[in-house]
Amino acid sequence: MGRFGKEFAKGIVISNPLFVLALGFCPALAVSISLDNALGMSVGVAVVLLGSNIIISAIRKFVPNMVRIPIFIVIIATFVTIVNLVFHAYVPSLYESLGIYLPLIVVNCIILGRAEAFASKNPMVSSIADALGVSVGFMLALLIISFIRQMLGTGSVSVFGFNLFTLPVLGEQPMVMFILPPGAFLVIGLLLALFRRMGVMKSE
Amino acid sequence: MNELISIFIGMAVINNFILARFLGLCPFFGVSKKLGNALSMGMAVTLVMFIASVTTWIINHYILIPFSVEYMNIVVYILVIASLVQIVELFIKRTNLTLYNALGIFLPLITTNCAVLGITLINAREGYSLLESIVASLGGGIGFLLVLIIMSGIREKLEIADAPRSMRGLPIAMLVGMLLGLAFFGFGGMI
Numbered sequence: 001m002g003r004f005g006k007e008f009a010k011g012i013v014i015s016n017p018l019f020v021l022a023l024g025f026c027p028a029l030a031v032s033i034s035l036d037n038a039l040g041m042s043v044g045v046a047v048v049l050l051g052s053n054i055i056i057s058a059i060r061k062f063v064p065n066m067v068r069i070p071i072f073i074v075i076i077a078t079f080v081t082i083v084n085l086v087f088h089a090y091v092p093s094l095y096e097s098l099g100i101y102l103p104l105i106v107v108n109c110i111i112l113g114r115a116e117a118f119a120s121k122n123p124m125v126s127s128i129a130d131a132l133g134v135s136v137g138f139m140l141a142l143l144i145i146s147f148i149r150q151m152l153g154t155g156s157v158s159v160f161g162f163n164l165f166t167l168p169v170l171g172e173q174p175m176v177m178f179i180l181p182p183g184a185f186l187v188i189g190l191l192l193a194l195f196r197r198m199g200v201m202k203s204e
Numbered sequence: 205m206n207e208l209i210s211i212f213i214g215m216a217v218i219n220n221f222i223l224a225r226f227l228g229l230c231p232f233f234g235v236s237k238k239l240g241n242a243l244s245m246g247m248a249v250t251l252v253m254f255i256a257s258v259t260t261w262i263i264n265h266y267i268l269i270p271f272s273v274e275y276m277n278i279v280v281y282i283l284v285i286a287s288l289v290q291i292v293e294l295f296i297k298r299t300n301l302t303l304y305n306a307l308g309i310f311l312p313l314i315t316t317n318c319a320v321l322g323i324t325l326i327n328a329r330e331g332y333s334l335l336e337s338i339v340a341s342l343g344g345g346i347g348f349l350l351v352l353i354i355m356s357g358i359r360e361k362l363e364i365a366d367a368p369r370s371m372r373g374l375p376i377a378m379l380v381g382m383l384l385g386l387a388f389f390g391f392g393g394m395i
Contacts, residue, residue, distance in 0.1 A: 029226040077279040100325045182385035189378025196370040
């Protein structure tokens with residue numbers, strides 16, 4: 001259990017995929033408009049990462065080294081297809097608002113990165129812990145970003161139609177820039193600088 | 205004709221791949237330190253986007269749709285792009301060594317570039333015809349190239365700029381991306 005816990009905790013802070021390793025910015029910037037999208041995206045990434053890590057660590061001894069990358073990509077693409085079909089069937093509104101970013105999980109560096117760097121070298125239990133840790137780290141990072149963007153960009157924060165709170169002045173005149181693409185760059189840039197300042201991340 | 209022009213402009217500047225759609229951010233932050241590299245990377249991505257759009261359109265319309273297996277498109281597209289990149293690399297190596305030396309090291313990186321898979325998925329989603337897909341891929345590629353070149357010029361200045369320590373590198377590049385994105389809003393009124 002100690003080893004499981006260690007692998008799990010590592011992905012959340014020490015090697016947070018977004019703020020520390022700086023991987024997977026494409027989906028993070030694009031879908032962090034609202035908490036709904038952020039939750040949907042992180043669930044998608046978590047399912048794909050868990051599935052691909054399990055399969056890849058299970059077959060790691062039979063995969064010839066020369067063709068491992070194409071094999072990993074096909075496994076990941078299969079899981080992304082499954083996630084796509086499930087989202088399309090059960091949460092069509094989320095599927096529409098995530099748009100092409102849901103299928104683009106295939107080329108998300110986090111997933112291929114974990115497959116190559118971890119799951120292809122480690123037993124299944126550690127790989128599951130690693131996948132869960134990285135997924136939770138990604139989800140937390142995405143939730144922080146989308147919370148800030150939604151709060152400043154729309155003046156209120158709501159999850160799946162349930163309104164959490166509305167800010168007094170911003171509720172009437174929100175800073176729309178924050179839910180537009182440039183706002184994503186601004187929020188992530190400042191958060192990265194803040195985490196470096198706090199010493200959570202190593203400076204270059 | 206007007207429709208094609210508006211697709212081109214929309215893809216190139218209004219919904220720019222990097223600044224508005226966030227596709228292909230890795231080269232935007234990684235490669236764009238030198239003008240020459242930015243140019244080569246942008247050209248390589250444009251070329252692969254163009255070839256991938258044509259190939260996936262043909263596959264989509266003559267294999268996936270007739271056999272009603274469109275739901276397999278993610279797996280098929282990623283395999284097609286990966287093998288295309290290999291073929292293009294071999295072809296350029298055989299025919300034009302100067303071009304290979306310029307683009308060579310960037311080609312393998314393109315397989316996992318979101319922009320290439322992105323354009324094929326956008327084409328499929330929007331239901332573009334072959335001609336529209338070609339125009340969309342060229343527009344997207346040229347917009348990508350444009351932003352990489354602009355960014356490489358800014359990066360050369362940023363390297364010597366006296367930014368606060370925690371802002372150096374990625375954070376300041378993100379803020380530059382924000383300013384560029386705001387500037388590109390000006391193109392919004394074009395169509």
